[in-house]
Amino acid sequence: AQSVTQPDIHITVSEGASLELRCNYSYGATPYLFWYVQSPGQGLQLLLKYFSGDTLVQGIKGFEAEFKRSQSSFNLRKPSVHWSDAAEYFCAVGFLIQGAQKLVFGQGTRLTINP
Amino acid sequence: DAMVIQNPRYQVTQFGKPVTLSCSQTLNHNVMYWYQQKSSQAPKLLFHYYDKDFNNEADTPDNFQSRRPNTSFCFLDIRSPGLGDAAMYLCATSRDRAGEQFFGPGTRLTVL
Numbered sequence: 001a002q003s004v005t006q007p008d009i010h011i012t013v014s015e016g017a018s019l020e021l022r023c024n025y026s027y028g029a030t031p032y033l034f035w036y037v038q039s040p041g042q043g044l045q046l047l048l049k050y051f052s053g054d055t056l057v058q059g060i061k062g063f064e065a066e067f068k069r070s071q072s073s074f075n076l077r078k079p080s081v082h083w084s085d086a087a088e089y090f091c092a093v094g095f096l097i098q099g100a101q102k103l104v105f106g107q108g109t110r111l112t113i114n115p
Numbered sequence: 116d117a118m119v120i121q122n123p124r125y126q127v128t129q130f131g132k133p134v135t136l137s138c139s140q141t142l143n144h145n146v147m148y149w150y151q152q153k154s155s156q157a158p159k160l161l162f163h164y165y166d167k168d169f170n171n172e173a174d175t176p177d178n179f180q181s182r183r184p185n186t187s188f189c190f191l192d193i194r195s196p197g198l199g200d201a202a203m204y205l206c207a208t209s210r211d212r213a214g215e216q217f218f219g220p221g222t223r224l225t226v227l
Contacts (some may be wrong), residue, residue, distance in 0.1 A: 021200065031215075036218075041221075041223070042220055043119075043121075043205055043219050043220045043221050044205065044207075044218040045218070046215060046216075046217075049215060090157060090158070094119070096212060096213060098163075098165070098170040099146075099148045099170065099212050100148070100163045100165050100209070100212050101146075101209065101212060101213055101214070102160055102163075102177075103160065104218065105158050105159075106157060107156070107157050107158035107191055108155075108156075108157055108193070110178065111181035
């Protein structure tokens with residue numbers, strides 16, 4: 001069965017520091033992979049996605065992620081975080097079923113930024 | 116701006132009293148999804164529509180139903196809400212079956 005693991009429930013970094021959020025997936029075929037961000041009380045906003053091709057994917061807000069098939073990972077990175085990056089981050093794997101794409105999400109990583 | 120709109124943003128209902136949540140979209144997307152997100156948990160897909168075709172997840176409780184009267188609107192009906200149904204309900208749309216999903220802001224449901 002498809003699954004996503006985000007090992008870190010909560011991460012705290014200082015403003016200006018680099019960030020890496022981990023994501024591991026389990027899926028038999030080539031996955032569609034996503035990172036979403038959710039601010040408190042809000043919906044989900046897509047940061048970036050990987051379908052195929054270049055394994056280093058650039059997203060919005062200065063985020064990037066690297067797909068590593070050998071490690072079944074899709075880690076999210078940002079070289080220098082801003083206070084506005086504080087939010088919940090969800091990694092998801094997508095697969096096609098019954099006429100639509102089903103997303104299976106990880107448990108999320110809550111990011112806190114220290115001033 | 117084209118968007119996904121959910122009304123109301125906050126809904127309070129009583130135990131066992133039917134409630135309907137609304138989602139509308141100006142994106143003219145073919146697919147609409149409903150997710151349930153309980154506190155500090157990941158969103159979980161309840162069901163989706165591909166055009167008029169309805170697809171229910173196997174573990175979605177019978178208490179939950181959905182209607183899509185036209186391309187723009189989709190409703191989530193909870194027939195007899197229990198305390199365990201308190202959650203954020205997220206609506207999402209995608210242009211086609213493989214497309215990126217765009218999420219609305221969600222409706223937070225409280226059951227008293």
